[in-house]
Amino acid sequence: MRSIFLTCILLAGMSWASAQRANYDVVPQPKSVRTDTAQVFTLRSGMGIAFDNNDAELSRTAGFLCQWVEEATGIRLMLTPDDKQAAIRLALEAPAGRKVRKSVKVAPPTEQQLEGYTLEVNASGVDIRAQKQVGLFRAAQTLRKSLPVGQTQSVGLPFTRIADQPRFVYRGLLLDCARHFFTVDVIKQFIDVMALHGCNQFHWHLTDDQGWRFEVKSLPRLASEGSVREKTVIGPGNMRIYDNIPYGGYYTQEDCREIVRYAAERYINVVPEIDMPGHMMGALHVFPNLGCTGGPYPVAPHWGVMRDVLCGGNPETLDFLKTVFGELCDVFPSRFIHIGGDECPKDCWRKCPKCQAKIEELGLKDDGRHSPENQLQTYLNHEIEQFLASRGRSLIGWDEILAGGLTEDAIVMSWRGTKGGIEAAKQHHRVIMSPNVYAYIDHPQLKDYSRQPRTTDSYQVSCSKIYSFEPLVPDALTEEEQNCILGVQANLWTEQVAFPEHAFYQLLPRLAAMSEVQWCRPDQKNFEDFRRRLPRLEQFYDRLGVQYCKQVE
Numbered sequence: 001m002r003s004i005f006l007t008c009i010l011l012a013g014m015s016w017a018s019a020q021r022a023n024y025d026v027v028p029q030p031k032s033v034r035t036d037t038a039q040v041f042t043l044r045s046g047m048g049i050a051f052d053n054n055d056a057e058l059s060r061t062a063g064f065l066c067q068w069v070e071e072a073t074g075i076r077l078m079l080t081p082d083d084k085q086a087a088i089r090l091a092l093e094a095p096a097g098r099k100v101r102k103s104v105k106v107a108p109p110t111e112q113q114l115e116g117y118t119l120e121v122n123a124s125g126v127d128i129r130a131q132k133q134v135g136l137f138r139a140a141q142t143l144r145k146s147l148p149v150g151q152t153q154s155v156g157l158p159f160t161r162i163a164d165q166p167r168f169v170y171r172g173l174l175l176d177c178a179r180h181f182f183t184v185d186v187i188k189q190f191i192d193v194m195a196l197h198g199c200n201q202f203h204w205h206l207t208d209d210q211g212w213r214f215e216v217k218s219l220p221r222l223a224s225e226g227s228v229r230e231k232t233v234i235g236p237g238n239m240r241i242y243d244n245i246p247y248g249g250y251y252t253q254e255d256c257r258e259i260v261r262y263a264a265e266r267y268i269n270v271v272p273e274i275d276m277p278g279h280m281m282g283a284l285h286v287f288p289n290l291g292c293t294g295g296p297y298p299v300a301p302h303w304g305v306m307r308d309v310l311c312g313g314n315p316e317t318l319d320f321l322k323t324v325f326g327e328l329c330d331v332f333p334s335r336f337i338h339i340g341g342d343e344c345p346k347d348c349w350r351k352c353p354k355c356q357a358k359i360e361e362l363g364l365k366d367d368g369r370h371s372p373e374n375q376l377q378t379y380l381n382h383e384i385e386q387f388l389a390s391r392g393r394s395l396i397g398w399d400e401i402l403a404g405g406l407t408e409d410a411i412v413m414s415w416r417g418t419k420g421g422i423e424a425a426k427q428h429h430r431v432i433m434s435p436n437v438y439a440y441i442d443h444p445q446l447k448d449y450s451r452q453p454r455t456t457d458s459y460q461v462s463c464s465k466i467y468s469f470e471p472l473v474p475d476a477l478t479e480e481e482q483n484c485i486l487g488v489q490a491n492l493w494t495e496q497v498a499f500p501e502h503a504f505y506q507l508l509p510r511l512a513a514m515s516e517v518q519w520c521r522p523d524q525k526n527f528e529d530f531r532r533r534l535p536r537l538e539q540f541y542d543r544l545g546v547q548y549c550k551q552v553e
C-alpha cells in the first residue's frame, strides 16, 4: 500500500516536473533543433529580456515576448537594455561574414534566409539572433510555443541550438469577408493565429456577389449600398429558402489601415482582393450601367457563380476599376494586389454589343486556345496590371486568368487543382499553390459530416490530406520551374460560415497542418510526428480562446 502511495507521489512529482519544462517540439517544426535535455537554464519572474532599446521595432518584439511568457506561464520578465542582467537576449546580427576572393560572387541571402533566426539556450540564458527583425519575431514565437502552458514559478529550458528558416516566401491564408462579414477585432484574432503558425500573407477577400466590403471614398455608395443584401439563402446546397433578414457590413479605409498596421507589427502582409470582372454583383447593384444588360442587379442573396459580370466593352468599366484599385493601393501597401479573375461566365459578353465591338476593335480572334471573350478578360487584366505596375505593385489572379493568355507579370494562384499552377510555372510565371482539394478549408475536416458544423460539402479536406500536399509538384515541374512557386495558401470561404467560432473551427487545427507544408522541407515532414506535437499547440489555442476541431483525421 505504502509503495503504491509513494509511486503515486513520485509519478505526480514527475508530471509536475516535466510540466515545467520547455519543449521545442513546436509546430511548424524548425529546420534544425539540437537539444541536450540533460541541462537546463531556469527562467523565473524578475529576469530580464535584453535588446537595444533605441530600436523601436525590436522593443515591440521584446514586448510581445514578455507578454507571451506571462500569458503562458505567469512568469513576469522585465525589459532591460542590460545584456548582463538578462536571461533572454534579442539581437540583430550582420550576415555571417564569409571571406571570399573578389572574383567569387556570393549569392545574396534569399528572402527565406532573411526570415531565419537562431535560438540558443545555454548556461547564460537564451540568445536569439537574426539578420532581420522578422527573424527575431519568428524566433520569439518559437520560444513562446516551447513554453509549458499553466501557471508556474519557473521553467527549465533545456540547452538547445535551433536554426530555422521557412521553406516558402509566401505562406498565406485567405479569409472571405464578402459572403460573411467579420469584425476588425475578429480579423485581428485571425492575424494573431496566423502569426502563431508562421504565416506571412493575409489574403483578404473584400468583394463578391454577396457584398462589397471595401470603402471607396470617391464612390461611397459601393460600401453603403453594395454591402447590403436583402436576405440570405439558408439550408445546405443552393436551395432557394431565404431568411429574409438584410445582411451587411463594410470596412472603412481607417479599419483597413488598422488591420494593415496590426498585421505588419506581426510581420504579416495584407493582400487585398477586389474580384473582377466576375463576382461583381455588389458593384453592379450600385452601378448597373457597368453591366452588359444595364440591370437592375440585386446584391446576390444566394451562393454560386452569377451570370452577370462587369461589361468588358464599356470604357467606364476600366475607369471604375482604376478608381477602385487606386484607392486600394492608397490603403494597402502590399506589393501583391489580387484581382480575382475567377468564375467569369462569358454568356453576357457573347451577346453584348459593347463587348463584341471591343473584341472587334482589339482584333481578338479565336486562336484555338483562347476564345475572343477570354482574351477580352486578359485585355482588362493587362490594363489593370499596367495601372498596378505604375504604383509599384504586381497582380495576382486566380488560375482562370490563364484562359485568355497571361499578362506579362501576372502571378497565378492555382485553385482548381495544381494544373493552372503547373501551366503558369512552365511559362515562367510566379505561382501560389492553393488547390481546392488540399487547401479549401471551407470543406469538412472530418469524414463524418454529421459530427461537425455545416460546411461546403462535396469532399473532405482533412488535416492529413493537407499535410500530404507537395507544392513543388516535382513530377510535373523541372527544378527551374519549381523556383516559380512562391508558396502555398489555405482558403477559408465563408458561404456556410457566419460566425467567428465556426470560422476558427474550420481553420484549426488545419492551419497547423498547412503551416508545415508552408514552412518545412518534405524530408522533415511526418504526419504522425505532427499529430504528436499538435496537443501542445492546442494549449495555445485554448489560451487564445479560439475554437478548434478536437479530432484530427
Ligand code: ACM
Pocket (backbone or CB within 6 Å): 342, 343, 398, 415
Ligand atoms: C475560387 O474558389 N472561386 C477561387
Ligand code: ZN
Pocket (backbone or CB within 6 Å): 291, 292, 310, 311, 312, 313, 314, 348, 349, 352, 353, 354, 355
Ligand atoms: Zn458587355
